[in-house]
Amino acid sequence: MHEWSVADAVIRTVLNWADDKKIKVKKVVLGVPSFSFLDVEILKEAFDMMKKDSVLDEAELEVRFKDPKFKCKNCGKEFSLNDVKDQIDSVRSEFGEEYPMHFMPALAPSFIKCPYCGSHDIVLESQDMTIDEIQVEENGTVKTVSQG
Amino acid sequence: MHEWSVADAVIRTVLNWADDKKIKVKKVVLGVPSFSFLDVEILKEAFDMMKKDSVLDEAELEVRFKDPKFKCKNCGKEFSLNDVKDQIDSVRSEFGEEYPMHFMPALAPSFIKCPYCGSHDIVLESQDMTIDEIQVEENGTVKTVSQG
């Protein structure tokens, strides 16, 4: 159900950015860390419900999953999501759908240990949810605005 | 005088990296944030004194200054070192040579305010001291090892 909050955040952010520009938003591309396991169908459903009567009225939401790279600051080794799959599965099993990293991917260091030295001193690339792209129609032309 | 500690750090790090490799180090390139105002002459003098009788015996130290980019997390604006020059000069004036950011560039947010909104909520790119390059001679050939 957290997906509703994510849709809300996306819409509010794009509305705030659109402000009083004379545009129609055609597409929003959202980047999410794959291990948040957001349910894309619920997310799109929520987005479609909440976007009504706004500059996002005709907008499509595209969700792109990002696999993070992990680096251990204790031993220096790098690893991928696949190397900690068992650990993540274990946490999901304990908590169910609304598991901690579903809400807050940045909590990963508290729940994941380095597969080499066991430390929690882990840095992730791409742990944040990002709006990576907005496509707008302005004066009959569709153009892409990239974001970080 | 802090430059002696910096030279010590560089030498120990390269020695640790060299370990028991059969090499001769010819050059070490050190990146430092420009606003740390390290004295390059003292730094080189200390390096030359402390490198003796090691694989760094013949090594040269090159120092490259990095101008950081600043970004305010409060208002979102970006700015350069030049935009906060007066603030930095004021701190140097208060403390003298061994001013806080000489030791710890990462202290900058405590002493610098965003020129647009006055917030201390500032992120810096390139605030760390880095060994950017090592040139080694191995089996009569000189090659460059790049670091992060």
Add this chain to the structure above:
Amino acid sequence: MEPLRQLAKDKLSGKRVYAVMSAKGGVGKSVISSLLALTIGNTTLIDLDIHTMAIPKLFGLEGKLHEVTKNGIEPFEVKTTKIVSLSGIVKDNYVILPGENQSSIMESLIAYSHIDSNTVLFDLSPGLGDEILVLERITDFTPIVVTTPSKISKRVVDYLIRYLRERGKEPKILVNLAYMDCDGKVVKPFGEYEGFGLPIDPN
């Protein structure tokens, strides 16, 4: 363009926001923020101390997980006080994190909470870091600064007071653990103070 920041801002927009703060630990911030929330009534109390997570412990809510609805994280309700804490997300796990992850978690906790009271009260962790910087970039809050009478606490808390004044905020200051009743005799184990002080009260 930051979705969580935007959502957090919107959630707090138009609310009366207070932050119970100190640069010093163990002065009674969590106890006082809990008492204030209960006293004010119809308040959402958000526990921003992401390592200590004391608020649910004070209310006997340990081990409980927050329910999540379309409206977000549903607070625990105690009388007219609505409580949100990271412990309702992580259960009884410890939260150990590098510094760079702190602000995202604080922003997320605010952004995703279901806030439908007109008053919001934050219980902050000690220190002068992201807890203050995050709050400042999201909302205009009224600071309530807690200290004890000890010289150490006063000097440390002075850092925060100076910072707040520089940012144009005049804090309300509370002195806690001010004195104790030793069989009718007033004892001040942590030092002298001026103004109104809250007693050391085992109850």
Add this chain to the structure above:
Amino acid sequence: MEPLRQLAKDKLSGKRVYAVMSAKGGVGKSVISSLLALTIGNTTLIDLDIHTMAIPKLFGLEGKLHEVTKNGIEPFEVKTTKIVSLSGIVKDNYVILPGENQSSIMESLIAYSHIDSNTVLFDLSPGLGDEILVLERITDFTPIVVTTPSKISKRVVDYLIRYLRERGKEPKILVNLAYMDCDGKVVKPFGEYEGFGLPIDPN
């Protein structure tokens, strides 16, 4: 390849290292680390609480700047205790920082200090964050965990104890603010405890 990390590691190599810790603030870590340093003797006491910087305040060294020599940051000397604190770098300025800057400052303080005693004692900030993670990647330390008898403190400190045990470290636990002498009567304002407890002592 991290120069500061390497230098910090080398500075602590072969030393007997203790860390006075707690996940909870205001339990007496700074007071106890100061007393321990004075008691042990010939000890370097490094104040890793970069926001509070309480140690110089406890020793009457406020406002003093560290001298810097070819050997690095020269500690303040009190009897046979050598004290290093960020306040000796920033003077009476507050230190407000985003979380991502914390670890660099902690590593720098250790790396650049002139450490010539065989025993090093760290006074840590509250929380479960960089203070512990930084120390762990630099040195093998003996943890001394401080709590008060209160239920809140015990539960919060339990996070740290669990974490340390998971990392293969068995902490020594000290109970502070355990009781108070009220005209010959023992009063326990913060709760019951087991084992040895340090009193609330205004002296």
